[in-house]
Amino acid sequence: MQRNLLLSLVLASLCGSTTAAFAVDAPIVYGLVKKEIKYINQDSAADRREFYGPTDVDGLEGRLGVKGVIPLGSDFKGVYNLELGLNSSLDNAPAADAASDERIRIRQANGVVGADKCGFFTFGQAYLPGMARMGAYDPLLGTGVQMLGLDFRYIAGFVAGYPSLTRSPFMNLISYATPAWNGLKLTLSFDNNDQTSAARTTTAERWWTTELAYDVEFSGMKLSFTGVYGDQSKDGTKAKDEMSYFQTGAKLSVDRFAVGLGYYWLEYNNPLNAKNVDDKSYMAVVSYRVIDPLLLAANYYMTKFDKQGVNTGEQSQFGLGAILGLSENVSTHLAFALVERESNTALGTSLLPKDTTGAKKDNSATLVLAGVTFKF
Numbered sequence: 001m002q003r004n005l006l007l008s009l010v011l012a013s014l015c016g017s018t019t020a021a022f023a024v025d026a027p028i029v030y031g032l033v034k035k036e037i038k039y040i041n042q043d044s045a046a047d048r049r050e051f052y053g054p055t056d057v058d059g060l061e062g063r064l065g066v067k068g069v070i071p072l073g074s075d076f077k078g079v080y081n082l083e084l085g086l087n088s089s090l091d092n093a094p095a096a097d098a099a100s101d102e103r104i105r106i107r108q109a110n111g112v113v114g115a116d117k118c119g120f121f122t123f124g125q126a127y128l129p130g131m132a133r134m135g136a137y138d139p140l141l142g143t144g145v146q147m148l149g150l151d152f153r154y155i156a157g158f159v160a161g162y163p164s165l166t167r168s169p170f171m172n173l174i175s176y177a178t179p180a181w182n183g184l185k186l187t188l189s190f191d192n193n194d195q196t197s198a199a200r201t202t203t204a205e206r207w208w209t210t211e212l213a214y215d216v217e218f219s220g221m222k223l224s225f226t227g228v229y230g231d232q233s234k235d236g237t238k239a240k241d242e243m244s245y246f247q248t249g250a251k252l253s254v255d256r257f258a259v260g261l262g263y264y265w266l267e268y269n270n271p272l273n274a275k276n277v278d279d280k281s282y283m284a285v286v287s288y289r290v291i292d293p294l295l296l297a298a299n300y301y302m303t304k305f306d307k308q309g310v311n312t313g314e315q316s317q318f319g320l321g322a323i324l325g326l327s328e329n330v331s332t333h334l335a336f337a338l339v340e341r342e343s344n345t346a347l348g349t350s351l352l353p354k355d356t357t358g359a360k361k362d363n364s365a366t367l368v369l370a371g372v373t374f375k376f
Contacts, residue, residue: 030375030376052154054089061086065083082109108126130226132169134226156352158365168194212227223251227248277310284300295322297322317337338367347361
């Protein structure tokens with residue numbers, strides 16, 4: 001019986017029948033190509049080249065995907081999304097960045113089932129709750145001076161990924177998002193950090209992540225708020241509740257002007273000294289749309305590392321950028337950033353090979369970049 005049903009569905013789709021059990025919408029194929037050239041001037045002790053390009057924007061590389069909707073009846077629907085990340089560059093100086101070179105990775109591979117009236121379940125590789133919303137608060141997202149800070153690996157001593165990347169943005173997860181109620185929505189997610197089955201037998205991670213999102217319009221203004229809490233428990237040889245994080249941010253838009261603020265807190269146990277560590281980061285962003293195709297923006301980030309942590313001291317980033325849309329599918333951007341890193345201990349000759357004293361604790365850099373984005 002099941003074989004006959006499956007055969008009938010296949011034949012109906014092949015023959016273009018309009019009497020299939022469910023009318024499936026045509027899938028949408030989409031893609032993006034983003035390239036930059038970078039000039040970086042930093043302390044000569046770093047002994048790193050000054051020019052890079054053309055490169056991908058690390059973490060937000062080119063991509064190719066397909067998505068679609070399958071009606072399930074009674075207002076229910078299924079949504080699928082398959083997306084590959086495509087990094088074609090051979091540009092990264094630090095060995096730690098080599099994994100990004102010429103990389104093809106799965107960004108998303110998920111299915112969503114539900115209805116507007118009762119919420120949606122997501123299964124598979126998808127954005128962790130809060131990641132997409134918090135990222136969108138930075139108008140320079142998708143450039144080399146984005147909030148993810150991944151491209152600052154080019155700058156010796158800078159801790160890439162802070163303040164937002166406490167974890168990978170994508171995880172194989174199970175999540176449930178409630179229906180929106182007066183602009184308020186709650187999402188609960190579970191995953192085990194994409195561990196292999198072998199690793200889970202001894203150090204199984206269980207992550208629960210909760211997101212509270214709120215969007216409202218009043219008096220010609222738009223307010224967006226996001227709060228995220230993630231908590232990890234490990235079984236086996238590791239202590240429970242070894243890591244947790246909290247992220248919160250808000251963006252207020254008035255006509256062509258927008259301002260955003262964010263706060264990030266990360267707590268973990270340092271395996272080197274068995275001490276609890278609290279790292280904190282702060283974000284401020286502002287943007288102004290001069291004309292419809294032209295957006296001017298600035299961002300500032302400050303991260304303060306706990307003295308008991310793997311990283312100590314602090315680091316900061318100040319960025320300025322302009323994004324110009326040439327058409328609906330093509331845009332260019334120009335950006336500038338000042339970056340500083342100051343540690344409580346020496347950065348070491350592995351990061352600063354021309355530091356003859358071996359005692360230098362800081363590094364500063366100026367970054368200028370230009371890029372282009374094509375999408376379809």
